[in-house]
Amino acid sequence: MKINALTIKAKSLLNAIVTPVTLKNTFDGKYIKTNGIWDTGATNSVITRSSACQLGLVPTGRTIVNGVHGAKEVNSYFINITLNNNNITLDVVVTECEELSSNKDIGMLIGMDIITTGDFSITNYNEHTTMSFRTPSIQTIDFVRGMKEGVNVVKDKIPGRNDPCPCGSGKKYKHCCGNK
Structure with missing residues (x-):
């Protein structure tokens, strides 16, 4: 993929x-x-x-x-x-x-x-607009979950093969979403 x-x-x-x-x-x-x-x-x-x-x-x-x-x-x-x-x-x-x-x-x-062919986000941090679009969709962007759990909402980079999968499954990325 x-x-x-x-x-x-x-x-x-x-x-x-x-x-x-x-x-x-x-x-x-x-x-x-x-x-x-x-x-x-x-x-x-x-x-x-x-x-x-x-x-x-x-x-x-x-x-x-x-x-x-x-x-x-x-x-x-x-x-x-x-x-x-x-x-x-x-x-x-x-x-x-x-x-x-x-x-x-x-x-x-x-x-x-x-x-809807991918992931789309708009942020306005420090009064600077950033729009990002990625295809195909590889993870959920959830601001509420990030606030509740005190975690980064979106990682700054695509995870490495041995990193935890950002989908929250608990599996390594290479055995989960990185294997598609």
């Missing part, structure tokens, strides 16, 4: 998490580099109409989406997305949306269909 992760760190509090992404037309290989805004309130990921046009995407179908302005029928597309660390690449079905920014620098919205 190969574990991939990405982290962004800001020197201030962020009210939006935006990261570079590469979007690729899976049929002809054409790609664009743009930004994706992470949205845990969105069930599925979406691509802007301008990004779909730049990629020359042909709709794979139409679907009804429910957004803040009600239900609407929109195009759906099959694309390949690579997140900014160039290690996490996913094939996903996305729906089309209007522009997400006035200058068109945000070409897609990263929804829960992508976020």
Whole structure:
């Protein structure tokens, strides 16, 4: 099992998490580099109409989406997305949306269909926002357990083979989650 992760760190509090992404037309290989805004309130990921046009995407179908302005029928597309660390690449079905920014620098919205493929966290320690995403999921992040038991909520590194497994089973990592 190969574990991939990405982290962004800001020197201030962020009210939006935006990261570079590469979007690729899976049929002809054409790609664009743009930004994706992470949205845990969105069930599925979406691509802007301008990004779909730049990629020359042909709709794979139409679907009804429910957004803040009600239900609407929109195009759906099959694309390949690579997140900014160039290690996490996913094939996903996305729906089309209007522009997400006035200058068109945000070409897609990263929804829960992508976020749930791994572990996602946001911290604001010392008024500096840090977002981290890891795939696949390899442990539970539980702030309440950490407070109750007085333990670190998340280790700073992936455990070594002979370390206790972070899942709390009591087994060595190599005989538990590290053996997948």
